[in-house]
Amino acid sequence: MRFSSLYIPTLKESPAEAEVISHKLLLRAGMIRKLTSGLYTYLPLGLRVLQKISAIVREEMERAGFQEVLLPMVQPADLWRETGRWEHYGKELLRFKDRNERDYCLGPTHEEVMTDLVRGEIKSYRQLPLRLYQLHTKFRDEMRPRFGLMRGREFIMKDAYSYDADLAGAQESYRIMHEAYTRIFTRLGLKFRAVEADTGSIGGNFSHEFMVLADSGEDTIAYCHDCDFAANLERADVVYHEAVTKAPCQAMESVATPGAHTVEEVASLLGVGQDKIVKTMIFAVDGQAVAVLVRGDHEVNDVKLGRFLKANQVELASPDLVERVTQAPLGFAGPVGLAIPIYADNSLLGGNDYVVGANQGDTHLRHVDLARDTKITAYADLRSIKASDPCPRCGGSISLTRGIEVGHIFMLGTKYSQAMHATVLNEQGVETTMIMGCYGIGISRIMAAAIEQNHDDAGIVFPWQIAPFSCILINLDLKNAEVCAKVEWLYELLCRQGVEVLLDDRDERAGVKFKDADLLGIPLQLVLGGKSLARGVVEATVRASHEKCELPLEGFADAFAAWQAKAQSL
Numbered sequence: 001m002r003f004s005s006l007y008i009p010t011l012k013e014s015p016a017e018a019e020v021i022s023h024k025l026l027l028r029a030g031m032i033r034k035l036t037s038g039l040y041t042y043l044p045l046g047l048r049v050l051q052k053i054s055a056i057v058r059e060e061m062e063r064a065g066f067q068e069v070l071l072p073m074v075q076p077a078d079l080w081r082e083t084g085r086w087e088h089y090g091k092e093l094l095r096f097k098d099r100n101e102r103d104y105c106l107g108p109t110h111e112e113v114m115t116d117l118v119r120g121e122i123k124s125y126r127q128l129p130l131r132l133y134q135l136h137t138k139f140r141d142e143m144r145p146r147f148g149l150m151r152g153r154e155f156i157m158k159d160a161y162s163y164d165a166d167l168a169g170a171q172e173s174y175r176i177m178h179e180a181y182t183r184i185f186t187r188l189g190l191k192f193r194a195v196e197a198d199t200g201s202i203g204g205n206f207s208h209e210f211m212v213l214a215d216s217g218e219d220t221i222a223y224c225h226d227c228d229f230a231a232n233l234e235r236a237d238v239v240y241h242e243a244v245t246k247a248p249c250q251a252m253e254s255v256a257t258p259g260a261h262t263v264e265e266v267a268s269l270l271g272v273g274q275d276k277i278v279k280t281m282i283f284a285v286d287g288q289a290v291a292v293l294v295r296g297d298h299e300v301n302d303v304k305l306g307r308f309l310k311a312n313q314v315e316l317a318s319p320d321l322v323e324r325v326t327q328a329p330l331g332f333a334g335p336v337g338l339a340i341p342i343y344a345d346n347s348l349l350g351g352n353d354y355v356v357g358a359n360q361g362d363t364h365l366r367h368v369d370l371a372r373d374t375k376i377t378a379y380a381d382l383r384s385i386k387a388s389d390p391c392p393r394c395g396g397s398i399s400l401t402r403g404i405e406v407g408h409i410f411m412l413g414t415k416y417s418q419a420m421h422a423t424v425l426n427e428q429g430v431e432t433t434m435i436m437g438c439y440g441i442g443i444s445r446i447m448a449a450a451i452e453q454n455h456d457d458a459g460i461v462f463p464w465q466i467a468p469f470s471c472i473l474i475n476l477d478l479k480n481a482e483v484c485a486k487v488e489w490l491y492e493l494l495c496r497q498g499v500e501v502l503l504d505d506r507d508e509r510a511g512v513k514f515k516d517a518d519l520l521g522i523p524l525q526l527v528l529g530g531k532s533l534a535r536g537v538v539e540a541t542v543r544a545s546h547e548k549c550e551l552p553l554e555g556f557a558d559a560f561a562a563w564q565a566k567a568q569s570l
């Protein structure tokens with residue numbers, strides 16, 4: 001295709017609204033434009049990338065025995081009431097009414113609609129397994145849409161669902177999908193890791209997230225150096241070894257700590273280590289205030305808290321609520337005398353002689369023995385793992401790294417099929433509930449994640465599998481008829497060979513063309529001008545490595561093929 005006839009509005013500067021590199025580069029490369037918060041338009045080049053990603057995903061889904069369908073985006077509330085999610089799904093679910101005052105929502109996911117389809121048609125175990133998928137636009141009214149395509153409100157997802165007659169079948173569906181995802185992300189040319197994950201609001205009993213490794217990722221992954229353990233922070237259990245000895249603790253006393261709000265400030269004022277401070281965090285768990293205690297050098301993991309309390313919603317308490325339950329200004333909450341349930345992290349079990357907030361302004365309590373001085377409702381694993389903790393599986397050493405969640409597979413069990421009465425008659429003629437799995441891939445998020453992982457100062461460096469074109473051919477000398485004729489000849493020849501070429505035939509300065517070629521991230525760059533033509537060569541550059549060479553015009557087809565093969569193998 002010709003640059004001059006494509007709509008590729010590249011920008012020299014990155015727009016102020018963009019915080020992360022993929023967002024900046026997608027805007028600068030003229031691939032996307034923002035309509036309003038969390039809503040983006042794909043321009044021709046961006047759409048090509050999206051289609052490349054989609055094609056690989058489709059191929060692998062078909063290979064795995066999944067069939068493509070297309071479900072409506074608008075969904076009736078009644079289906080969501082059957083599973084209880086109409087009430088429980090948070091504000092991400094955009095609810096609205098039609099002209100007849102009936103309730104609807106925009107689909108953030110399609111378990112209900114898919115299961116409604118399946119229960120209407122499938123009656124016998126002989127019709128199972130049934131494995132279906134779609135590539136579709138989802139809408140989630142995210143609290144903080146940000147980072148461009150990374151967390152949009154409207155985004156494109158591949159969602160797949162499996163229905164099996166028994167657990168063994170469901171496990172096989174899950175295994176097939178795990179394998180398909182591994183193939184997909186490998187083929188997309190991404191560095192990724194499959195990690196054990198929390199099952200979140202969808203529920204069920206087993207799940208893996210597929211993470212693209214990138215420093216800008218919103219998720220933290222813990223992985224072991226000594227075994228194959230890898231999990232996200234919510235799922236990485238902290239193994240607790242109880243301290244054997246417990247030194248006696250003197251009587252609790254209150255101490256003035258004017259202006260000391262943070263753990264660091266209190267620790268340095270009182271001359272104790274941060275591990276001797278107990279942080280008291282107040283949470284609203286399904287609307288009820290609870291206190292959570294962790295050591296000063298640890299962080300509460302609210303997903304673990306929610307799982308432990310079997311809660312639907314866990315939020316940090318509002319300043320109002322904190323002040324109400326502690327009767328004190330913010331920053332001085334403590335467990336002594338607190339009249340709400342108190343949950344403490346396991347790592348506090350072995351020790352004493354702690355410093356805690358006194359529920360009174362500018363005051364802390366020291367020499368606190370939690371067993372003696374407070375009423376702990378329960379101890380549990382409530383904090384995030386740290387690099388200094390042992391691997392929960394083998395005791396080896398843990399590292400933390402950042403990742404972007406691009407895919408998620410769940411074994412759902414019968415959570416939805418039971419609620420929606422999706423049953424079949426089994427071999428014995430007995431009615432049994434179908435066992436489900438669901439499997440998502442963030443197609444549009446992959447576009448951003450691939451760029452987070454593959455860019456340099458000059459712009460995008462697309463993995464060749466998803467680049468909008470594989471080669472850009474730059475005509476340096478539009479006024480030279482001989483050069484133009486040769487460029488046309490090269491263009492035709494490459495097209496005939498099945499190479500996807502973008503011909504930069506714009507009447508622009510060489511510098512602008514080079515800059516744009518780098519910015520767009522097309523893997524192979526070819527340049528022809530008067531001088532190279534006189535020498536009978538084309539200048540060739542590999543975008544990723546900046547490695548340059550010259551390809552002879554004589555026997556060009558073979559030289560190009562060899563060069564391309566070499567570049568792709570790197």
Ligand code: ATP
Pocket residue numbers: 109140142149150151152153154155156157200405406407408440441442443444445
């Ligand atoms: P996250 O934790 O990032 O919100 P999620 O757990 O809500 O993700 P799923 O419900 O499992 O995500 O959705 C499947 C996939 O859809 C995710 O793995 C992710 O790649 C993608 N996805 C989810 N939310 C968004 C969004 N707001 N914008 C773009 N992609 C998204």
Ligand code: MG
Pocket residue numbers: none
């Ligand atoms: Mg989400």
